Amino acid sequence: MSFLIEARGLAKSFTGGGRRVEVLTELDLSLRQGERLAIIGESGVGKSTLLYIIGTLERPDQGTLHYEGRDVTLWSDEEVSRLRNRTVGFVFQFHHLLPDFSALENVMMPALIARRDRAGAREAARELLETVGLEERLTHRPGELSGGEQQRVAIARSLILEPRVMLADEPTGNLDPATAGEIEDLLCGLNEKRGLGLIVTTHNRQLARRMNRQMELHDGRLAPVAL
Ligand SMILES: Nc1ncnc2c1ncn2[C@@H]1O[C@H](COP(=O)(O)OP(=O)(O)O)[C@@H](O)[C@H]1O
Ligand SMILES: [Mg+2]
Numbered sequence: 001m002s003f004l005i006e007a008r009g010l011a012k013s014f015t016g017g018g019r020r021v022e023v024l025t026e027l028d029l030s031l032r033q034g035e036r037l038a039i040i041g042e043s044g045v046g047k048s049t050l051l052y053i054i055g056t057l058e059r060p061d062q063g064t065l066h067y068e069g070r071d072v073t074l075w076s077d078e079e080v081s082r083l084r085n086r087t088v089g090f091v092f093q094f095h096h097l098l099p100d101f102s103a104l105e106n107v108m109m110p111a112l113i114a115r116r117d118r119a120g121a122r123e124a125a126r127e128l129l130e131t132v133g134l135e136e137r138l139t140h141r142p143g144e145l146s147g148g149e150q151q152r153v154a155i156a157r158s159l160i161l162e163p164r165v166m167l168a169d170e171p172t173g174n175l176d177p178a179t180a181g182e183i184e185d186l187l188c189g190l191n192e193k194r195g196l197g198l199i200v201t202t203h204n205r206q207l208a209r210r211m212n213r214q215m216e217l218h219d220g221r222l223a224p225v226a227l
Pocket of ligand 1: 021046050
């Protein structure tokens with residue numbers, strides 16, 4: 001059985017204040033198409049760094065990262081960003097929506113940047129906002145939406161280029177428990193209905209338990225954990 005994503009021996013360190021911090025050491029991770037994986041770990045342990053590397057936004061110092069059997073660490077930045085656009089959707093703890101644009105425009109934005117047809121992008125964005133339950137909020141700006149609604153817009157935006165895997169970094173980290181539960185349902189529904197792979201970092205045990213597998217990041221490596 002082949003993997004959508006397979007990382008082997010990832011290492012990453014940062015230098016700051018004259019000190020070198022080894023964040024990831026000899027880290028292995030794999031994800032099958034349509035699988036959902038939770039990564040838990042204390043604050044500062046390297047969860048965001050790991051998602052950035054898995055999502056090809058950052059390069060590892062060492063190790064390999066295969067997408068469908070191809071080692072993308074050997075590719076140019078341009079080749080990697082093309083793969084990323086086609087394959088990976090990102091959802092962050094802080095939604096990073098553009099405050100001066102409507103929900104619809106925010107969701108369309110990645111498609112416009114990728115030079116997709118504007119009418120098609122608008123229709124796809126409208127459908128996605130309907131999918132996340134915001135068909136009544138198309139023209140609202142982020143500041144006119146609740147935290148949960150903003151995160152739904154961010155989820156819709158992450159789907160506009162039809163990724164095969166979503167990397168969600170503490171997607172419920174800023175939400176009250178009831179709203180967090182709704183976002184959990186939405187993510188799990190996207191996985192079940194669309195076969196979207198999910199890698200979720202979280203402190204929320206309930207969310208972690210709803211994934212197929214749970215791993216803990218500690219001392220630069222991942223190990224299976226039972227919650
Ligand atoms: N760009 C960077 N430069 C220097 N240090 C960084 C950088 N990004 C992350 N770090 C450090 O790496 C460690 C892991 O950070 P992070 O991946 O954000 O952890 P987590 O998401 O688990 O809270 C922290 O000690 C952080 O300060
Ligand atoms: Mg983080």
